[in-house]
Amino acid sequence: MTPSHPLRILFLSTHNAARSIMAEYLLRRLGHGRFETCSAGLEPRGQVHPMTLKVLSERYRIEPNDARSKSWEELQGEHFDLIITLRDKDREAFPRSRWEPIAAHWNQPDPADFEGDEKQQELRFIQTGRELSMRLDLLCALPMEKLGHLPHPGEQASAPM
Secondary structure, eight states, X not given: OOOSSOEEEEXXXXXXXXXXXXXXXXXXXXXXXXXXXXXXXXXXXXXXXXXXXXXXXXXXXXXXXXXXXXXXXXXXXOOOSEEEEOSHHHHHHSOGGGSSXXXXXXXXXXXXXXXXXXXXXXXXXXXXXXXXXXXXXXXXXXXXXXHTTSOOTTOOOOSOO
């Protein structure tokens, strides 16, 4: 069984300026159309961190021209098959009753919080991208029939995993 639609995944972080944006764009590339990705923040900064854009562009050859920092509140009423929180405090602060399922939590440090010179900051962003990419590769390696059991609105769930 393969789902007839791409699985919708939301990456949720605090500021939606670095980690969640990276995850959103990396999975778009790695997923080859199997996933529809989005990101949001609990306390969005309102702009994507410049180093996020630089690393995506220079290291991954991804041009995130439409990337923007936005609040999770903009996405109320939308259905997601999977929500991945990226920090312990995000998982605890997120009002779970808004969406289900929150099926994954990756405690990924925010590279924007790192203090150091520009080269050190860039290395921290590169490291974050590499770690996220490895996790996303594993997600992509899961059989779609295992992920495809997640119900879409109005559908019945198939057998549990």
